[in-house]
Amino acid sequence: MKPAARNIVLPLVCLAALLLVPVFAIDSYTRHLFIIAFLYAIIASNWNLSLGHCGVFNFGHLTFFGVGVYTAAILAKTLGVNPWIAILASGATAAAAAFLIAAPVARLKGIYVVLVTFAFGQLVMQLVLSQAQITGGAEGMVRIPYLRLGDYSFLKDYKLGYYYAALFLLVVSTLFLLAVVRSPFGKSLKAVRDAEEYAAARGISISRQRVTVLVLSAIFTGIAGGFYAIYLRVASPDVFGFGTLSLALSMVLIGGTGTVYGPIAAALALTFATEALAGIRGLEEARFILIALAMILVLRIAPGGLLGIIEKLDFRDRKPAAPAVARNGP
Amino acid sequence: MSDPIIDVRDATKTFGGLTAVDRVSFTVTRGEIFGIAGPNGSGKSTLFNLMTGIPYGPTNGEVRFNGERIDGRPPHAIARSGLCRTFQKDAEFPDLSAIETLQISAVYSGGQSAGQALENARRAIDRVQFDEARAHMPSSELSVYEKKQLMIASALVSEPSVLMLDEPASGLTKPEIERLDALLVDVNKSGVTILLIEHVLSLLLSVSERLLVLNQGAILAEGLPADVVRDPAVAEAYLGGRD
Known part of the structure; x- marks a missing residue:
C-alpha cells in the first residue's frame, strides 16, 4: 500500500464509514459501544504519544483520564458550570496533573518511571476516596448534568448527538497527534526514545521533551475523561482501576506503539471484541484473559503491533535494491 | 597562544x-x-x-x-x-530517516526554524550523495559507512x-x-x-x-x-x- 493511501485515503474512508454508522446502527446500545470505543481510542492513541513515541513508561496515563472525569463531574454538578466548558476544563486539569508528575519522572528511567507513575495513580485514587464530601468517595457522583446544544438535549435520538460529539473529539485528537508526531518535536521524541546520548549531543533536552510529551498526552485524555463523565452522568473511582488501565494498554500494544492509527484501530476492534465475548456463556470474565493472551501473542510475534507489520511490509516494497549508492564521502 | x-x-x-x-x-x-x-x-x-x-x-x-x-x-x-560531537560506537535514531535526523539536528542544535532546517537537511543529503530512497529510509537500514556519514552530517548541519x-x-x-x-x-x-x-x-x-x-x-x-x-x-x- 502506498504511503499516501495508507496515511490519507484509508483514514478518510474509515472516517466516512464512521460518519455513516448511525444511519445503519439506529439502536442506542450499538451507538453507546461506538462512543466508548471512540473514548478508548483517544485514551490509547494519546498514551501512545508518551509510551510509544517517547518511550516514557507512564503507567499513570489513566490517572489523567480520571482527573478529567472528576473535574467535569465537580464543575458541572457541584459548581453548576456548563458541561461543555467542564469538558474543556478537564483537559486543562489533566495537563496540570501531568505536569506535576512529569517533574519527578523526567530524570528517571525504566522501572522507576513505572513505579512513580503507578504510585501517582494510586495517590490520586486515594485522594478521591478520602475527599468524599467533594468526590462522593467510593460511591462516586451520579446524575451529572448532560450535554445540551441550545434547546437540543443530547439524551434524545438514541445518543445520536453524543455519537457525533465523541467522533468529533476523536478526529480533533487524531489531527492534534498527527501534527505533533510529524513536527520536529515529534521526531525528537523518537530520538530521545532510541538514543538518549546521541539526542543530547544534537541539542535535544531529554527532560524537557519528557515533560512536554506527558503534558501533551494528557490534554485530550483529560477531555475524554470529562466527556465520559458528562455522557454517562457518573464519576466513579473505578476509572482508576487496573482493569481499565490494562485494557487501554492492550489497545496501545496490539495496535502498535509508535503509530498514530494503530491504537485507534485496536481500540475500536477490542471494544467490540470484549463486548462480543461477554455475550458468550463462560467468557463474561474470561474475555480479559483472551485479550491478555492476544497482547502477549502480538508482542511475541510483532513487537511493533499489528500496524507495525503493515508499515514494515510497505517499507520492504519500497526498499532500494542496491546495497549502497553513496560512496563519495559526506 | x-x-x-x-x-x-x-x-x-x-x-x-x-x-x-x-x-x-x-x-x-x-x-x-x-x-x-x-x-x-x-x-x-x-x-x-x-x-x-x-x-x-x-x-x-x-x-x-x-x-x-x-x-x-x-x-x-x-x-x-x-560544541558538537560524534561517537565512537555507531549512533543512530533507527526509526528516523536521514533527512529527519538532519532536520532535528538543525532545529535543536543549530537553532534553525523547521523550514530552514529542512532546507539545510536536503542540502546535506545532496552533499553525502544519498539518493531519494536512502534519504527517506529508516537510518537503521543504512550501511556502516552511510551511518558514519550521517552522524558527521548531523553534526555539521547545525553549523557548529x-x-x-x-x-x-x-x-x-x-x-x-x-x-x-x-x-x-x-x-x-x-x-x-x-x-x-x-x-x-x-x-x-x-x-x-x-x-x-x-x-x-x-x-x-x-x-x-x-x-x-x-x-x-x-x-x-x-x-x-x-x-
Whole structure:
C-alpha cells in the first residue's frame, strides 16, 4: 500500500464509514459501544504519544483520564458550570496533573518511571476516596448534568448527538497527534526514545521533551475523561482501576506503539471484541484473559503491533535494491 | 597562544577508585585540527565525554569554551552552544530517516526554524550523495559507512564552531578513509575547529596540526605531530617497553 493511501485515503474512508454508522446502527446500545470505543481510542492513541513515541513508561496515563472525569463531574454538578466548558476544563486539569508528575519522572528511567507513575495513580485514587464530601468517595457522583446544544438535549435520538460529539473529539485528537508526531518535536521524541546520548549531543533536552510529551498526552485524555463523565452522568473511582488501565494498554500494544492509527484501530476492534465475548456463556470474565493472551501473542510475534507489520511490509516494497549508492564521502 | 576556543584545565574523571582521566590540561586554538591519540583505554573518549557532558561531566577541573565555563552545563546546552560531537560506537535514531535526523539536528542544535532546517537537511543529503530512497529510509537500514556519514552530517548541519570526532575512520576501507581525510580538511577550511580522536595514524598525522597523546588517563606528549611520533615515550606506550 502506498504511503499516501495508507496515511490519507484509508483514514478518510474509515472516517466516512464512521460518519455513516448511525444511519445503519439506529439502536442506542450499538451507538453507546461506538462512543466508548471512540473514548478508548483517544485514551490509547494519546498514551501512545508518551509510551510509544517517547518511550516514557507512564503507567499513570489513566490517572489523567480520571482527573478529567472528576473535574467535569465537580464543575458541572457541584459548581453548576456548563458541561461543555467542564469538558474543556478537564483537559486543562489533566495537563496540570501531568505536569506535576512529569517533574519527578523526567530524570528517571525504566522501572522507576513505572513505579512513580503507578504510585501517582494510586495517590490520586486515594485522594478521591478520602475527599468524599467533594468526590462522593467510593460511591462516586451520579446524575451529572448532560450535554445540551441550545434547546437540543443530547439524551434524545438514541445518543445520536453524543455519537457525533465523541467522533468529533476523536478526529480533533487524531489531527492534534498527527501534527505533533510529524513536527520536529515529534521526531525528537523518537530520538530521545532510541538514543538518549546521541539526542543530547544534537541539542535535544531529554527532560524537557519528557515533560512536554506527558503534558501533551494528557490534554485530550483529560477531555475524554470529562466527556465520559458528562455522557454517562457518573464519576466513579473505578476509572482508576487496573482493569481499565490494562485494557487501554492492550489497545496501545496490539495496535502498535509508535503509530498514530494503530491504537485507534485496536481500540475500536477490542471494544467490540470484549463486548462480543461477554455475550458468550463462560467468557463474561474470561474475555480479559483472551485479550491478555492476544497482547502477549502480538508482542511475541510483532513487537511493533499489528500496524507495525503493515508499515514494515510497505517499507520492504519500497526498499532500494542496491546495497549502497553513496560512496563519495559526506 | 592566539585565540583559544577550548581550554581544558586539570580535567579529572574518576569512577570509584579508578582514575580514567587524570589532571589533563590543554588548549585548542580556533580554526585548527587538534588530534588526540593514545592506546585503547587511555581515556580519549572519556575526555570527550567530560568535555561535552555526555553522559557525565568532570569530577574535577574545568572546561572552557569561548572563554566560558561549560562543565556542569546540561549536555544539550553545550551542543547548542556550538560544541558538537560524534561517537565512537555507531549512533543512530533507527526509526528516523536521514533527512529527519538532519532536520532535528538543525532545529535543536543549530537553532534553525523547521523550514530552514529542512532546507539545510536536503542540502546535506545532496552533499553525502544519498539518493531519494536512502534519504527517506529508516537510518537503521543504512550501511556502516552511510551511518558514519550521517552522524558527521548531523553534526555539521547545525553549523557548529567545534566538531569533535571520536574515531570516525574505524571500520572504514582505505578509499573511504581518503574521502574522510578530504572532508575534514574541507570542513576545517570553512572555519570549523576540529578535535579528532583516531587510531588510524595515517589519517591523524595527515590532518592534525597539533597532537596530544594520552596514556593511562594522563598526557604523555603534546606538540607537532612529527615531533610527537618521534617521542620514545609515545613509541613505548603504543608498542611496549624493550625489556
